[in-house]
Amino acid sequence: MVRRQLSNPRARTLIEGAGEKKMLRQWVKSGAAHALCWSGTGKWIGSLAGRRDLPVVLGYHNVVERLPDTARTSIPAMLITRAMLERHLDWLGKRYQFVSLDELGDMLQTGASRTKPVAAVTFDDGYRDFYDYAFPLLRRKGVPAAVFVVTGLIGTGRKQVHDRLYLALAAAFLSHGRSPRDVARALGRLGIQAPEIPPHRLKHAAGMPFALTRALLETLPQAEILRVVEELESELDLEQSMEAAPEALTWEMVAEIHGAGMTVASHTRTHAFLTNEKRQRVLEEVVESRRELEKRLGTTVKHFAYPDGRFDDVTVPAVAEAGYRFAYTTCLHRDLSHPLLTIPRKVLWQNSCLDANGRFSPAIMSCQVNRTFDLIAGGCETRHSSALDGGAHTAKGSFQVTVP
Ligand SMILES: [Zn+2]
Ligand SMILES: [Zn+2]
Structure with a gap:
């Protein structure tokens, strides 16, 4: 069992692929990339590559009052302070019209556009800190947002x-x-x-x-x-x-968030990385989490986010079968058979938009939102084709990057 998992092609990417892409990635993260942003070239690359046709959907995880002194209590790359989140929202608010995921979905489905470009803000994993820090901030600023919750953890005290x-x-x-x-x-x-x-x-x-x-x-x-x-x-x-690990929301908090007009959507039942699981387990995760949310909230749940953005030719059809209409990834690949179930998001955290002096940089934020770094560095290395279930589900060539 274990040996089979480790021999799958996705596992091999852990060992390989440190060549040209590594060099490019290092270059991108160097001062040269910052110069690119400051010169405005980054935005130009994004628009040249067709990025303008994609809506901006941002993803965050833990929102904290202040960063912890130690990396021993939470995963640093999942944190953003409330103050930094506000900087991001202020930057976005000047350039984009915030929309809910329902509004975004309608636009994608009908092809309608607005005079101002739109942006949607999402939070993954259903942490209690969303309720404590992000929710009051979003309400104060009138920003619609979505929280993707892990239904099996809500109100249980169990940690991710x-x-x-x-x-x-x-x-x-x-x-x-x-x-x-x-x-x-x-x-x-x-x-x-x-x-x-x-x-x-x-x-x-x-x-x-x-x-x-x-x-x-x-x-x-x-x-x-x-x-x-x-x-x-x-x-x-x-x-x-x-006990120091971040807690999940309670059902009372979820009801309050939903009642305030925010979107509550599914992020599976247990946060299993679906591409590592058998089809039956994948179906359970996506079907049961949707059913539980609909029962608790008394509404139709249309939106789903893949844990860690991981999807393949087993998970996308399972998400379709479960009845979701829109699903969100974390890379630029799309399943051309299910484009609305592979909507790209950009995940940001505390350090995503900092300059060399550790200050928020509007230029770097612009590059992140326009996916300039991803486009230059080649972005996602995942093939998004399943090797599980005896290799029965092989790639059919339908996964493509949305931009050249
Ligand atoms: Zn997650
Ligand atoms: Zn990808």
């Missing part, structure tokens, strides 16, 4: 599997002084081969917890991830430190 994995690995490496070899040995005891991490994903040793978290999440089904988490939690006695 990816947060538990990250916290366990952070504790192992940063608090308990474990070496990569120690952790590889712990995985080996479970019959799991430690995935190799490409150099561009690991620039310094402190980045190991996040790099390994991603590598494991990208290759293993959720049941295997849970075995790893439980092994580390019991070996390192982490019950208390898990």
Whole structure:
């Protein structure tokens, strides 16, 4: 089982692909890219490549009052402070008309356009911090937004599997002084081969917890991830430190968010990375989460976000079968058979739009929103074709980048 998962082509991308794209990525993230933005060339590249035809849909995760002092309590690349989020919203509000996902969906379906370009703002994972920090800010500014919730966690006190994995690995490496070899040995005891991490994903040793978290999440089904988490939690006695992991919303909060006119939509039942799961599990995740939300909210749930933006030729048809009309990814690839179920989003966090001095940069924000960095660097490396279920679902050539 484990060996089969690790031999799938997606797993191999962990080891390969560090050549030209790595060089390009480093260049893009250098000062040269900043100069590109300041000169206005970035926007030009975005529009030249047809980016103007796509609506702007942004994705965020945890919203916090202030950044934690340590990387041991939450995944840094998922955080944004309320103040930085407000900077992003202010920048967007001057240039775009905010629309709800329903309005955006109608526009995409009918081909209608507005005089001003539109933008939609979304928040993934259904964290309680959305309610505490983002929700009041969005209401005050009159910005419609959507929150993609993980229905199986709401009101349970249970934490996200990816947060538990990250916290366990952070504790192992940063608090308990474990070496990569120690952790590889712990995985080996479970019959799991430690995935190799490409150099561009690991620039310094402190980045190991996040790099390994991603590598494991990208290759293993959720049941295997849970075995790893439980092994580390019991070996390192982490019950208390898990309390620091971000909490999920309660159903009362979800009802209040929905009642205030925000969109509450599905992000699966357990946040399993769907491309690592069998078709039956994929269907359960997408069908049951929709059913639960519709029962609780008394409304039709039309929108879905793929966990980690991961989709393939098994997951997209499953999302269609479950009755969703619009689904959101995190890259520029589209399924030409289901374009409305592969709507690109740009995920941003605290550092996405900072200049070299750590200050918010309108020019870099413009490049991010116009997907300039993704277009230059080649963006997503995923093939979006399933190798699971014995390879029965092979790519049919229908996945394409929406822009040259
Ligand atoms: Zn998510
Ligand atoms: Zn992609």
